[in-house]
Amino acid sequence: MKNADQWVHDHRAEWSYKKLVRWVRPGEQVLNLGAGDCRLDLLLKDRMGCELIPVDVENHNETTLPVTFYDGKTLPFPDQSVDVVLLLWVLHHAEDPAEVLSEVHRVARRAVIVFEDRNESVTDRMIFRGFHRFLRWSQGFSLPHHEWTRDQWCHLATTVGFKTSWEGLIGRQLGPFASCGIGFVWEPIHSQSRTQLKPPTLNSFEKQKLELIVSRGKL
Numbered sequence: 388m389k390n391a392d393q394w395v396h397d398h399r400a401e402w403s404y405k406k407l408v409r410w411v412r413p414g415e416q417v418l419n420l421g422a423g424d425c426r427l428d429l430l431l432k433d434r435m436g437c438e439l440i441p442v443d444v445e446n447h448n449e450t451t452l453p454v455t456f457y458d459g460k461t462l463p464f465p466d467q468s469v470d471v472v473l474l475l476w477v478l479h480h481a482e483d484p485a486e487v488l489s490e491v492h493r494v495a496r497r498a499v500i501v502f503e504d505r506n507e508s509v510t511d512r513m514i515f516r517g518f519h520r521f522l523r524w525s526q527g528f529s530l531p532h533h534e535w536t537r538d539q540w541c542h543l544a545t546t547v548g549f550k551t552s553w554e555g556l557i558g559r560q561l562g563p564f565a566s567c568g569i570g571f572v573w574e575p576i577h578s579q580s581r582t583q584l585k586p587p588t589l590n591s592f593e594k595q596k597l598e599l600i601v602s603r604g605k606l
């Protein structure tokens with residue numbers, strides 16, 4: 388039988404999975420930054436055939452999936468190398484969210500999905516603080532560095548070079564004891580996006596040369 392801790396972890400993964408199915412496409416390459424227990428990664432892999440890359444600064448992994456650890460600053464992946472990056476309840480834990488988001492902007496090709504706490508009212512902030520003290524005690528997660536609102540996250544996203552394709556309230560992951568969540572889908576604007584690159588046009592001389600090479604079987 389599951390203990391309360393396992394139940395909470397499974398519930399959180401299922402909850403996030405249900406939210407994400409509308410934004411993640413089957414078979415996509417998904418980098419889960421700040422993956423935590425990695426249970427969500429297993430669901431996305433098994434149910435949607437996604438290729439998961441869990442990444443974290445600390446080891447909270449409870450699965451057999453391999454996690455890539457990094458220094459919280461530079462992601463060890465090439466530019467525009469993954470379809471989607473997940474940042475679920477992570478940015479407020481980062482010392483420098485701008486640094487993290489800039490790196491995410493560099494590696495993400497299609498979209499970045501962010502879940503954050505709403506933090507608009509005094510009540511929101513009280514719940515946010517209480518809940519994170521509980522998380523530190525029960526799971527060992529470090530306390531948040533930032534208690535930002537929707538406007539602050541949106542401002543950061545714009546500054547780093549994202550455009551928002553969706554945003555809205557996503558409910559409370561753990562009922563009335565948890566903060567109300569806000570979700571963002573941000574699309575990276577790359578100065579020379581691969582998808583915007585036009586194929587080179589050949590002049591008639593180059594076309595003849597290419598045809599000759601092909602007819603001689605060199606290609």
Ligand SMILES: C[S@@+](CC[C@H](N)C(=O)[O-])C[C@H]1O[C@@H](n2cnc3c(N)ncnc32)[C@H](O)[C@@H]1O
Nearest residue numbers: 420421422423443444445459475476477480481
């Ligand atoms: C509240 S947990 C969320 C875990 C997971 N995303 C989830 O939804 O269950 C926050 C996670 O962010 C990670 N984290 C903290 N600072 C980070 C950083 N700079 N870059 C990446 N992950 C970070 C922590 O190690 C932890 O796994």
